[in-house]
Amino acid sequence: MRFRGKIADIGCIQHFTRIIGTLSKLIKVCVLRITPSNWYFILSEKLVSGGVHIWCELPQGHFFDEYALEGVSEEANEIFLELAPENLTRALKTAQNAKWIKIKLTKKHSPCLTFEVDLPTLSSHSRTVVHDIPVTVIPRRHWEDYEEPEVPQFDVTIAMPQLKILKNVVDKMKNLSNYVILSANQNGEMKLMVETDMVSVSTHFRDLVNPVNKDRVPSSQSSDAPEPDPHQFAEARIDIRKFAQFLTGQQVNPTKVICNIAKKKVVHFFLLHDDVSLQYFMPVVSS
Incomplete structure (x- = not known):
């Protein structure tokens, strides 16, 4: 070799x-x-x-x-x-x-x-x-x-807000809970929420883009699947410290960051900068 x-x-x-x-x-x-x-x-x-x-x-x-x-x-x-x-x-x-x-x-x-x-x-x-x-x-x-990981069928695909803003929100939330509920719909809305016995805190993002699957964004969604309700949220409970680590580590200033949610399975982040791509699969944690 x-x-x-x-x-x-x-x-x-x-x-x-x-x-x-x-x-x-x-x-x-x-x-x-x-x-x-x-x-x-x-x-x-x-x-x-x-x-x-x-x-x-x-x-x-x-x-x-x-x-x-x-x-x-x-x-x-x-x-x-x-x-x-x-x-x-x-x-x-x-x-x-x-x-x-x-x-x-x-x-x-x-x-x-x-x-x-x-x-x-x-x-x-x-x-x-x-x-x-x-x-x-x-x-x-x-x-x-x-081997390259298999991409599951996603319930929602959405472009993420600025990672610096997300990082600031998640850094504050991780002091309250070990987990965050990430949810989004096909109407350009995303929510982050932490819940404890004492408090429930959520942050809402609106007017985001739900990209059509092009420009190399991985997807296994079936073209003949029925159209979902665009206002219905798909949510996933994930480890907030792993999510914070993912946001903190970004140094490449990606031109595109896509979040794909497969309920009860995985949250898939896809980062693209020029010809470099990074896929990050984070498992959903059951409540």
């Missing part, structure tokens, strides 16, 4: 850094899937036991100026690596003004993803910083554990 790539555009380096920074806020360990066309960062916890599922897709052509991959075989030209995004973030902290970054799969004492960062200097001499990030190679027999 071999991999090497080079990012030379400062804007791409900074965008790449923000994406990795977002992932490091959301997850401690994930799987990086490297293919000829894309990088995927994957977290696959068991939804039935309260875990979340994350699928982040980066087209390599959007970032890399040079890209060479030799996977485990000709038929399976891919590489799966387990790593800690926080280690990537530390390596990229030195690269904010870099002239280029080279990323290679190496083997030193153990497999590593090696970052070579070429930093600007006042002289003609180059200054290169090297970071060796330990990784674990995932055997091919386990690859099926990291």
Whole structure:
């Protein structure tokens, strides 16, 4: 197995850094899937036991100026690596003004993803910083554990309000309860509510957009399903701290954030920025 790539555009380096920074806020360990066309960062916890599922897709052509991959075989030209995004973030902290970054799969004492960062200097001499990030190679027999998650049929699809506003609301609500009820309808309305024995607090958002399924927004809604009442709310009870963590971690300033609710099953957040997409599946908690 071999991999090497080079990012030379400062804007791409900074965008790449923000994406990795977002992932490091959301997850401690994930799987990086490297293919000829894309990088995927994957977290696959068991939804039935309260875990979340994350699928982040980066087209390599959007970032890399040079890209060479030799996977485990000709038929399976891919590489799966387990790593800690926080280690990537530390390596990229030195690269904010870099002239280029080279990323290679190496083997030193153990497999590593090696970052070579070429930093600007006042002289003609180059200054290169090297970071060796330990990784674990995932055997091919386990690859099926990291397939793209199936998207259920949603009851409601709605564009979310500004994430900063949501974060401020949720940060206050999480002091009252461990759970928040997120509800929305097809009439552009969304509600957040926490309930305790002592108090019930809710925040309402109106005039939001219910997007038609285009522009790569995942959906499995049947085209021949009956039209639901647009004023009827679909609601989901979710872990408020995981929701707050999701809102706090965003550093990519997405151009589109879609919330899909499948009652009694899952809340699915879809973030899109340029060609980069992030799907975040949060399981519903029964009351």
